Amino acid sequence: MSGAAVQATIQGEHQAPPAIELRDIHKSFGLVHANRGVSLSVPAGSITGIIGENGAGKSTLMSILYGLYEADSGEIRVDGKRVAIHAPRDAIAAGIGMVHQHFMLVDSFTVLENILLGSEGGPLLRRSMAGARRELERLEREYGLRVNPDALVGDLPVGEQQRVEILKVLYRGARILVLDEPTGVLTPQETDQLFRILSALSERGVTVILITHKLREIMAITDNVYVMRQGQIVAHRQTAATGREELAELMVGRKIRLGLDKSSCQPGDAVLQAEHLFFRDARGVTLVDDVSLAIHAGEIVGIAGVSGNGQSELLELLAGMRLPASGSIRLAGRQIDRDHPVDPAEMRRLGLAHVPEDRHRYGMVAQFEANETAILGYHREARFNQGVLLNRKAMVSHCSELMEQYDVRPRHAALDSRNFSGGNQQKLILAREIECSPKVLLVGQPTRGVDIGAIEFIHRELLRMRDAGCGILLVSVELDEVMALADRILVMFGGRIVGEVAGTEADERRLGLMMANAWPTANGDVAMNRAAS
Known part of the structure; x- marks a missing residue:
């Protein structure tokens, strides 16, 4: 102008x-x-x-x-x-x-x-x-x-x-x-x-x-x-x-690095495997359709896709929140299937931590104080108990340490969880799951509704976990996030995995077309993926 x-x-x-x-x-x-x-x-x-x-x-x-x-x-x-x-x-x-x-x-x-x-x-x-x-x-x-x-x-x-x-x-x-x-x-x-x-x-x-x-x-x-x-x-x-x-x-109020210092991954043995998973809802609609995948120690596997294409149900299957109609999951030497079910508490004991997509429904209780949210799922550990009662002093001390380390604001361990902003609720939940040093970390929409300062912090923590040998499965609708963090990217459409791309080879257009069940053919035209339709 x-x-x-x-x-x-x-x-x-x-x-x-x-x-x-x-x-x-x-x-x-x-x-x-x-x-x-x-x-x-x-x-x-x-x-x-x-x-x-x-x-x-x-x-x-x-x-x-x-x-x-x-x-x-x-x-x-x-x-x-x-x-x-x-x-x-x-x-x-x-x-x-x-x-x-x-x-x-x-x-x-x-x-x-x-x-x-x-x-x-x-x-x-x-x-x-x-x-x-x-x-x-x-x-x-x-x-x-x-x-x-x-x-x-x-x-x-x-x-x-x-x-x-x-x-x-x-x-x-x-x-x-x-x-x-x-x-x-x-x-x-x-x-x-x-x-x-x-x-x-x-x-x-x-x-x-x-x-x-x-x-x-x-x-x-x-x-x-x-x-x-x-x-x-x-x-x-x-x-x-x-x-x-x-x-x-x-x-x-400070300089932010918009890029990530990310080293190449050094994947180890598979720490979580899923074979031919199927899941149907109460109406009989198939939401997870013959999904097989493996997560290795020291890598981040991203799942891209528009919400509602089976990612949520897949995460819940892997976390033990749902039982597959058929197929199996293998974690820490345990075979998990319809005949050998486990619950989320047992999955935690096997070394799996889960940051759910819906933090309000599954990650916290809004009316609980922050120190209660900070131990949710781990409240039976001896350090938080004194006889039949919870050790409130230990809970507050633990929560205060997490708030300081993970920059949760305001730093009031007795404040109700609902009174924190969404990003600070997310940081508290992430802190709770990371601090247990899991072998496998399932993360759903880690930065949904989170500001740029908190995003930088969360991304850095996920990379730190990967470099420490944790196998991470990341589900996000944010393509920038998936491309920045993931070493391998799987794309889901209609409950199926319709493609896999190496993190170093991914671009927004290609992933976006795959998310819509279409991608370029050899001559550059867009064609529907009939096999996944």
């Missing part, structure tokens, strides 16, 4: 009020001061990024904007006018919509029913649905958000489900769209499609606020970016005038 064009843009922004203006926002949760005098301004029609470490206060700030929380003090202005937002209905009335990281959709409803839900407009649903269908067709034409209105949401791929979420907020009249970590479950191709949609929205005057920890996405799609640290805005940059290195340093 020329200097004159820049000046004209600046003058235009000064003449028109910002779409969103937050002034001196404060919010505390008990002793935790989540937002400290936050002020920011978002130009109408722009795509603005908000980044920061876990616990920096960015999600709290957006929850205040959307009415999920109320600020203790401060002011919100929409199009230059002060508004009072006490609940999401107030935000919706002000033209603000939010697409959450975890979709708020009913799988058994159609697309049209999900979009209409909560905005029925009276008891005559047939008339409301006819009007909603017409409006949906208009939104699809205007923004390129194509989706079958009569499809069941549960049958749609995640990229289309996200489109439904965007359509839902646009249907309610949103002119300001807030997206919280929107690409966490998307393939690279779906991410590109999302960015095209956001650009089209911006060009038609919709204001987009993007919360993400992925600096590459900030650089690719935003016009400007705010950086938060410890509840405050510490920097505002025009995206074109900054770079990933500067933003990373601003986020954490």
Whole structure:
């Protein structure tokens, strides 16, 4: 852009009020001061990024904007006018919509029913649905958000489900769209499609606020970016005038190495083997389909794939949480199959540790104190017991040591686990599993919702474990993460392993196509993998 064009843009922004203006926002949760005098301004029609470490206060700030929380003090202005937002209905009335990281959709409803839900407009649903269908067709034409209105949401791929979420907020009249970590479950191709949609929205005057920890996405799609640290805005940059290195340093307050110092692996003997594993759910649907693999000491094996293609069930089979319909697992000389089952506690005793994909459901109890979460699964060890009671002093001391070593914040061992940010919950769970020095470590989505500073730390710890001889199975939807860490990469689609690539030979396009069950043929065309269909 020329200097004159820049000046004209600046003058235009000064003449028109910002779409969103937050002034001196404060919010505390008990002793935790989540937002400290936050002020920011978002130009109408722009795509603005908000980044920061876990616990920096960015999600709290957006929850205040959307009415999920109320600020203790401060002011919100929409199009230059002060508004009072006490609940999401107030935000919706002000033209603000939010697409959450975890979709708020009913799988058994159609697309049209999900979009209409909560905005029925009276008891005559047939008339409301006819009007909603017409409006949906208009939104699809205007923004390129194509989706079958009569499809069941549960049958749609995640990229289309996200489109439904965007359509839902646009249907309610949103002119300001807030997206919280929107690409966490998307393939690279779906991410590109999302960015095209956001650009089209911006060009038609919709204001987009993007919360993400992925600096590459900030650089690719935003016009400007705010950086938060410890509840405050510490920097505002025009995206074109900054770079990933500067933003990373601003986020954490120190220099961050965006690359990994990774030596070549020296694999040893197989420490975990699976042969011809099958698993079917209660409906008889095959979710793990004839999977065989081996994990060797001193290597990281990555599994790439879009969520819902059997990775979760495979991890749970290997962790002893599910029993295979057929096939076997071998660990520490033990044969594990339908006739010789084991539970997760026995798998731990055999030297296997597990960081589950869903930390809230399987990795912790939200109401437990941090010192209780820090020993969950290992609470029967003698060091944590005194007769029939747990040794609270030993638990607190152990948790405090883990918090110091793994940089878990805040360092309050008696704080409820639910009061930590997602990234700090993840670090505490990872610390718990790593500290038992396992022979095999299963890790599901290790950095989901985790900021760049914590990602650097977690990656470094996983490489340290590998170099110490641990065999690691890593499941992640983040291709950058899989390619950075894995020595071998397996790709899953439809419950099957459809390909294997050496870590040194992997690239995003090839893996992305394999994740979609297609990859280049010899002449460069894309062909479906019929064998895996």
